[in-house]
Amino acid sequence: MKKRALIIGGSSGIGKATAxxxxxxxxxxxxxxxxxxKxxxxxxxxxxxxxxxKTDITNSTDVLSLNETINQFDNLDYLVNASGVFGPKSFLEHSVEDYNKYLDLNRGFFFITQAAAKKMKDSKGGAIVNVGSMWAKQAVKATPSSAYSMQKAGLHSLTQHLAMELADYKIRVNAVSPAVVETPVYDSVFGGEKEAHDALQNFHGFHPIGRNxxxxxxANTITYLLSDKASWVTGAIWDTDGGVMSGRN
Structure with missing residues (x-):
């Protein structure tokens, strides 16, 4: 039977590269x-x-529809939760709307992952990778991201809990924790694709490895974690971050 993967947020950036x-x-x-x-x-x-x-995972009706599709799969082997929004803003300026866009994203991930895990259980195993963030582990004054960091920290925590709960069903659950990655998520932050590209050039030196x-x-790390080569890896949150968590230049 052909392997089947579901990539949430797979039309651009990290999700597309993984696909x-x-x-x-x-x-x-x-x-x-x-x-x-796209x-x-x-x-x-x-x-x-x-x-x-075409699914908005922050919309509960859309999530129900997607989960019905998952239920109809013969098998599901891989799930990658890669959708993301990023809007740096001071904690004192955050609105309920700002907060909810992150909260709603995690609700979508939670119930899509539940449907996927049930299908993987029926399929006798699978692998899940969540795309977390370095910001969940460390604050960066230049990019105040309290609600974003809560959302990503939630994904990190979910990763570890599901690794424990789903291990009996031969389902591995891991996460990656990137630093600055040049993806379209920054376009809205800086006002456009070119503006984002130009602005991100200032962050190369942020990483000990010397580049964004x-x-x-x-995607290469995610693909490895999904593969049988990582069959003894679960509950891990891999710093895929150009060395930022080890120190800064």
Whole structure:
């Protein structure tokens, strides 16, 4: 039976790079995103092994619909929770709306992962990788991110709890914890793609390794954690961060 993967947030950035890795390995990949134009462009460039689902995972009705699709799968082997929003703002200026966009994202992850884990249990095992963040472990004054950090810290915690709970069903659960990775999540922060690219050039020196991350850097780690090569790894939160957690230049 062909391996099947579900990538939440798979139309761009880290999720898309992960989907591309899996496609090259012959995996049937289902990507979930909100931007239909990006989804269709990815589908047109990738062929029959890629399936797209326009879904807003912060919308409970959309999540129910996606979970019905998951329930209809014959098998599900891999899940990657890669959707993200990032809007640095002072804690004292955060609104309820700001907070809820992060809270709603984690609610979507929680119940999609539940549906996926039930299918993996029926399929006799699987692997899940959550995309967390260095900001969940360490504050950065230049990018105040209290609500974002709570959301990502929640994913880190969920990773460890699910690793314990799902191990009996041969389901491994891990996370990656990136630092600055050049993805479209920064476009809205800086006012556009070019503006984000230019602004992020100031962060290369933030990383001991001397450069920002690329989506492929993180995708390669995710692909490894999904694979049988990592069969003895679960409950881990891997710092895929150019060395930031070890120190700063």
């Amino acid at each position: 591309q890795n899996l496609l090259t390995e012959g995996v049937e990949v289902h990507v979930v995103g909100t931007n239909l134009e 989804l269709e462009a990815f589908k047109n460039a990738s062929g029959d092994h890629l399936h797209i689902h 991350g690329k989506p492929q850097d993180v």
